[in-house]
Amino acid sequence: MLTGAGVSTDSGIPDFRGPNGVWTKNPDAQKLFDIDAYLGDPEVRHRSWLARRRNPAWGAEPNAAHLSLVELEGRGALRALVTQNIDRLHQKAGSSPDLVLELHGNMVEVVCTACGTGSLTQDALDRVDAGEADPRCLACGGIVKTATVMFGQPLDPTVLDAATQAAADCEWFVAVGTSLRVHPAAGLCDVAVRNGARLAIVNADPTPYDHLAARVVREPIGTALSALLAELVP
Numbered sequence: 335m336l337t338g339a340g341v342s343t344d345s346g347i348p349d350f351r352g353p354n355g356v357w358t359k360n361p362d363a364q365k366l367f368d369i370d371a372y373l374g375d376p377e378v379r380h381r382s383w384l385a386r387r388r389n390p391a392w393g394a395e396p397n398a399a400h401l402s403l404v405e406l407e408g409r410g411a412l413r414a415l416v417t418q419n420i421d422r423l424h425q426k427a428g429s430s431p432d433l434v435l436e437l438h439g440n441m442v443e444v445v446c447t448a449c450g451t452g453s454l455t456q457d458a459l460d461r462v463d464a465g466e467a468d469p470r471c472l473a474c475g476g477i478v479k480t481a482t483v484m485f486g487q488p489l490d491p492t493v494l495d496a497a498t499q500a501a502a503d504c505e506w507f508v509a510v511g512t513s514l515r516v517h518p519a520a521g522l523c524d525v526a527v528r529n530g531a532r533l534a535i536v537n538a539d540p541t542p543y544d545h546l547a548a549r550v551v552r553e554p555i556g557t558a559l560s561a562l563l564a565e566l567v568p
């Protein structure tokens with residue numbers, strides 16, 4: 335299972351790349367997600383903290399799509415839940431943390447770019463609320479960022495390896511709410527098909543992998559996903 339931004343839009347979290355996406359509307363916002371711009375410019379960091387504070391994901395609740403994956407796991411039919419989302423809604427819905435592979439990291443934790451010390455984003459945001467423009471690492475004074483993968487940063491090889499192994503070892507590889515245009519996430523479809531899995535795609539818009547898929551569903555994810563899963567795993 336691979337999930338993307340489309341799985342969280344019903345929870346009120348905007349899709350960055352979609353037609354109404356944050357980046358599509360405001361290309362300058364992309365700077366906030368670029369590691370070089372972030373490390374090199376205190377102003378970019380300050381804007382990033384303010385953006386993190388007002389991220390709609392903080393108050394978001396899981397939706398029907400998240401819950402249908404919890405149900406699939408309960409039936410013992412979920413090999414892994416690879417996600418491009420950083421919002422932690424799969425875990426909040428009740429998916430086992432052990433099964434969730436966060437390809438792009440998460441926004442709930444922060445990490446120091448100098449010494450690697452981790453802590454909670456909420457603690458850093460409290461410091462922003464208290465007046466700090468750019469809260470630094472309490473251990474070493476280094477620049478702190480959320481534990482997400484920014485543009486210009488590699489994916490965590492351990493997470494990517496586990497995702498690749500799962501893709502190579504499944505009957506159905508289901509890609510939900512992802513445009514399948516961002517690599518290496520999209521390449522997991524190739525891995526799955528090459529190893530004999532059938533590919534199912536649930537997404538509002540066409541993807542570059544539709545021609546490889548045994549099933550393509552374009553209906554709203556909330557209802558379509560649970561219907562599809564009931565059909566694939568009776």
Ligand SMILES: [Zn+2]
Pocket residue numbers: 446447448449450451471472473474475476
């Ligand atoms: Zn540090």
